[in-house]
Amino acid sequence: MTKKKNRPGRIDRKLARWGLIFVAPSIAFFSVFSFYPIGMAFYTSLFKKNLLSLKRPDFIGLKNYIYLFGSSDFWNSVEATFVFALGTFLPLLIASLMLAAFIMSISKARRFFQMAYYSPAVISSVVSAAIWLLIFDPRGLGNQWVNAILQTPGIDNRWLADSTMVRLSTMIVYFWKYIGYFVIIFISGLANIPRSMYEAAEIDGATGWAVFWKITFPLLKPTVVLVSIMSMLQCLKTFSTQYLFTQSGAPQGPINVITLNIYNTGIRDFRIGRASAMSIILFSIMLFFTWLQFRTSKSDEVNY
Amino acid sequence: MNSHITTGDRLVKSLIYAVLILFVIFTVAPLVFMITASMMPAKDIVKMPYRWIPESFHWPNFYKAIAGNDGRFMFPRNILNSLIVASSVTVTTVLLACMTGYGLAKFRFRGRTFVFMMIMATMMIPFEAIMIPLYLVTTKIGLQNSYGGLIVPFMVNAFGVFMMRQYLVTFPDEFIEAARIDGMHEMRIFWSIIFPNSAPTIATLSILAFRAQWDNLLWPLLVVQSEKMKTIPLYIVKFTAEKHSDEGAMMAVALLASIPMFILFFALSEYFIGGSAVFSSRKG
Known part of the structure; x- marks a missing residue:
């Protein structure tokens, strides 16, 4: 905006009106499809409400929440969600940071490696789950490869049957699908670090490892924090893989993540009130992580 | 930067390439599996060891994929x-x-x-x-x-x-x-x-x-x-x-459903990647 006198003139008022006209459709949209439903979810969570029943839902205050906090099924979902989120995002973070640093350290075929890692992200999550469903078949590639590496011919690892393995299987699918995505984020983070920083270190005689820990990593910290929170939030919302696996006969308990539980409670069992209470808890968890991101990124401003 | 390259440097470099290539196999192999399996009869897909090159093109997979069960x-x-x-x-x-x-x-x-x-x-x-x-x-x-x-x-x-x-x-x-x-x-x-x-x-x-x-x-x-x-x-x-x-038909469905995305990716890969790079420029 060019500097003008602070007195609002006719033209300024006209322009302000146009500004409102441009944003009005979105305001209407977000009110109806974001704010109203989240308010509604909170409101419904205070009622005992069944989707099919025609009688007025009973107001039961916080009883849905009290029920959930006392329900082993819900705690199982919380556990399944956090096991999945931590078990996916930590390896994802470490591997993608390592691969990005490796790619930046070589001079040839950078583009090739980026594209190759990114390729699983191109296909949809349902398709990836379907592919891995076959790989995890008892006679599938999963067993063949693991047995070839560990030199244990003929062992079935029960990828989709054992309760620990089925968790690992969902993590592998997610890791596979998102690794390239985070590699690319880290590469653009690394590319933002000024060359002069490295040249200065070179002159001071710093070696590869020291350069990474003393220069690259601290400067990359904002990206690391961002990627951690983003992938954590992404993992907390996981649904497709778990849904497709359970639909195809995998045991539900170990991978009954909160989203799957909300879906089953609300849509399959019609307990709208209880499902809404779960939604609000999920929302609060995610809100907490978002707040954490804002807080950490505020205190970690980096100056080159 | 490249004043003198020692054997140690060379070892590190080849180790880096080895790790990078290992991960390429990990990310790309399942996609290759999808493509090759879509051309095979079901009995060949869950067979040990998996044959990466289909013997012939098994058309019924694609028919079943489109017709549905x-x-x-x-x-x-x-x-x-x-x-x-x-x-x-x-x-x-x-x-x-x-x-x-x-x-x-x-x-x-x-x-x-x-x-x-x-x-x-x-x-x-x-x-x-x-x-x-x-x-x-x-x-x-x-x-x-x-x-x-x-x-x-x-x-x-x-x-x-x-x-x-x-x-x-x-x-x-x-x-x-x-x-x-x-x-x-x-x-x-x-x-x-x-x-x-x-x-x-x-x-x-x-x-x-x-x-x-x-x-x-x-x-x-x-x-x-x-x-x-x-x-x-x-x-x-x-x-x-x-x-x-049928496992083959399943992969044929997966492949057919992915074609539009692959076309988009190869035609517009810079914008694809741009979408994820947006995040890294979001400082503070």
């Missing part, structure tokens, strides 16, 4: 549904995000910051938390099991608004001022100056919006009841979950 040929219809939904959402997202971003970036009006903060706040609301109320609203206004029901809740999203605003803040004011002095109508300014000049950001945003819908499973699962209105993720879930599904 029930022989009702829902696949073409479901693909069409996905294309309609994803394209419509892309168009509305680009349009609304561009308008809103422009309004927030280039106009001063009371409550501008508040509106921007509120829109950003919606990014914190996970879809999973609002899906049930959204479902109830959609049913109440009679949009369940229709294109409207699949499209309307995704017409624009906060991230799109954010992206367009960040881009348009840097747009030179002189162009807009000059057009205003020439007496151009505000709508014309938007259409013939702002919109065409945002092409790269719009391309990135389009791809983000399109793939989000191509990938969307949860919402169609809620609002769609009839086979005819199903989108491609629902078709895949149904096909995969059916006990007597």
Whole structure:
């Protein structure tokens, strides 16, 4: 905006009106499809409400929440969600940071490696789950490869049957699908670090490892924090893989993540009130992580 | 930088390449598996060891993929549904995000910051938390099991608004001022100056919006009841979950469903990757 006198003139008022006209459709949209439903979810969570029943839902205050906090099924979902989120995002973070640093350290075929890692992200999550469903078949590639590496011919690892393995299987699918995505984020983070920083270190005689820990990593910290929170939030919302696996006969308990539980409670069992209470808890968890991101990124401003 | 290369350096370098290549095998092999398995009869797919090169092209897989286990040929219809939904959402997202971003970036009006903060706040609301109320609203206004029901809740999203605003803040004011002095109508300014000049950001945003819908499973699962209105993720879930599904046909479905995305990726890979790189430029 060019500097003008602070007195609002006719033209300024006209322009302000146009500004409102441009944003009005979105305001209407977000009110109806974001704010109203989240308010509604909170409101419904205070009622005992069944989707099919025609009688007025009973107001039961916080009883849905009290029920959930006392329900082993819900705690199982919380556990399944956090096991999945931590078990996916930590390896994802470490591997993608390592691969990005490796790619930046070589001079040839950078583009090739980026594209190759990114390729699983191109296909949809349902398709990836379907592919891995076959790989995890008892006679599938999963067993063949693991047995070839560990030199244990003929062992079935029960990828989709054992309760620990089925968790690992969902993590592998997610890791596979998102690794390239985070590699690319880290590469653009690394590319933002000024060359002069490295040249200065070179002159001071710093070696590869020291350069990474003393220069690259601290400067990359904002990206690391961002990627951690983003992938954590992404993992907390996981649904497709778990849904497709359970639909195809995998045991539900170990991978009954909160989203799957909300879906089953609300849509399959019609307990709208209880499902809404779960939604609000999920929302609060995610809100907490978002707040954490804002807080950490505020205190970690980096100056080159 | 390369003053003297020692054998140690060379060892490190080859180790780096080895790790990089190992991960390439890990990421690419399942995709190659999908492609090769789609051409094989089921008995060859779950066979030890897996033969990476199909002996011949097993056409029945693709016939079964398209005809479905029930022989009702829902696949073409479901693909069409996905294309309609994803394209419509892309168009509305680009349009609304561009308008809103422009309004927030280039106009001063009371409550501008508040509106921007509120829109950003919606990014914190996970879809999973609002899906049930959204479902109830959609049913109440009679949009369940229709294109409207699949499209309307995704017409624009906060991230799109954010992206367009960040881009348009840097747009030179002189162009807009000059057009205003020439007496151009505000709508014309938007259409013939702002919109065409945002092409790269719009391309990135389009791809983000399109793939989000191509990938969307949860919402169609809620609002769609009839086979005819199903989108491609629902078709895949149904096909995969059916006990007597043929493994080869399953991979043929997976492959056919991925073709549109692969075409987009190879044609517009820079915008694909641009979508994820946006995050890293979001400092502070």
